[in-house]
Amino acid sequence: MVENRPIATFVSHLVILLGIALVAFPIWVTFVAASHTELRVNQVPMPLVPGDQFWVNLKAAFTEGVGNAKEQSIGIMLFNSMVMALMIAVGKIAISLLSAFAIVYFRFPFRMGFFWMIFITLMLPVEVRILPTFEVVADFGMLNNYFGLSIPLIASATATFMFRQVFLTVPDEMLEAARIDGAGPMRFFKDILVPLSRTNIAALFVILFIYGWNQYLWPLLVTTDKDMYTIVMGIKQMLEAAEESPEWHLIMMTTLLAMLPPVIVVVTMQKLFVRGLTETEK
């Protein structure tokens, strides 16, 4: 603070609080809707203070299901989302660590060719190659399973670049020392490089978990079997059903459940999250 201006400081706090209120308002409305009976939510105007049906609705969402999604349970959808998010995050980190290691620590023909090939993936988001990628996955028989959901998304140029940067800052003496002690490449990788990049791995994991959990277009294409639906897709089904039977109290409960895991990850691992964001610029 350069000078003491109590009024300006007060105004700053006020503006931020107003901003927070605006940002949080949709969630508040969701929470309120999830805590009332169907009858009350469908009455205009909607209430703005929470009701007492929160736990009842939570139980109903898990046991009865919602709208079109009646047949499949929310528990299964949450489980599918979790598996997909973890597979994408762990898969991306694993293959990126390995390829960054190869590119930084080995000299071999086509090294730069591989590097550029990985770089190109940056320019090919799922959205621009929807149909042909779908065909490839269908040919591999990977529709309606966890591999089809995650593997086509796990190539990662940003993660590879990030690990490359990290490895480049590791002093050469480390490698020399490891070699004198008779450590082979994989030993060096496992005992020195991976431990040294621990924080980067954690930061990246936070970002990638959110990325994986929130995938929508891709699961929408490759899953037709209700048992493979993710929670994010389930919400879409419910919104469609809402036009006929507006069970908004349950839909909003499911919406809360769908955003809870990634939000908890961001809030509890805030430092890692900010670090991951600025490092990968994603």
Added chain:
Amino acid sequence: MLKRVHFKPSVLPYLLVAPQIFVTIVFFIWPAGQALFQSVLVQDPFGLSTKFVWLDNFVALFKDSRYLDTFGRTIFFSFSVAALSMVSALALAAMADRVVRFATTYRTLLIWPYAVAPIVAGALWMFMFDPTLGIIAYMLDGFGYEWNHRLNGGQAMLLVIIAAAWKQVSYNFLFFLAGMQAIPKSMYEAAAIDGAGPARRFWTITFPLISPTTFFLLVINVVYAFFETFGIIHAITKGGPGNATEILVFKVYNDGFIGLDLGGSAAQSVILMFIVIALTVIQFRYIERRVEY
């Protein structure tokens, strides 16, 4: 780029890059090649024969006024989302940079929308603006303004812009705040001694010094609005009413999966690919060197 000390040449490096390269070729490069290939073909309605037609698919696209409208709409949508979310984030960051107390708490309360899935964000805003039930639609009605984004294209567009911008505010906020905190305090002190008030200091010191961040964020936000807002639009409007909120990515999906126009959809994919490549080049050429974090 490369270490001075290496491991001995062997097959090991090939094995190490193999998984990444396999995924890249099979799920990225091959399908992209397919898209390029299909974009110069026309298939008959029964899928029995295909014909090579040079660039006819592209010519047809650019002659199609509906496609050109979609193009213009996407640009309008992207820049509106970028402007709305960046201006709000800049204001919040400027205020957060001033206050010392509660700074961390404020940050926590502002960053979480980043974690919300686009489709979930869509569901939230759709519910609040629901013409019959929504709380905001009700309030607007109280002011004598009739809200129905299911019928009114302009309102539908406004709603998807707000929902998309809402989700991006946290990202912009974090980067603006980081940019502002990197500015040395002595500059502000010198300006204050010369009699510049907070507003003047903001416009003559903060704003110019964070311009690299602003430019970087502009590119990122445009990319976001182009490619990552599919879920929001699919949830709220499905591109409607009419085509009022149909953006390019949505049209690729619609024409390819719903309309099954393979050549046309592939040609659109190829155009999108060029847009991504252009944006990536801008990002790497002009930004990487000037912005430091």
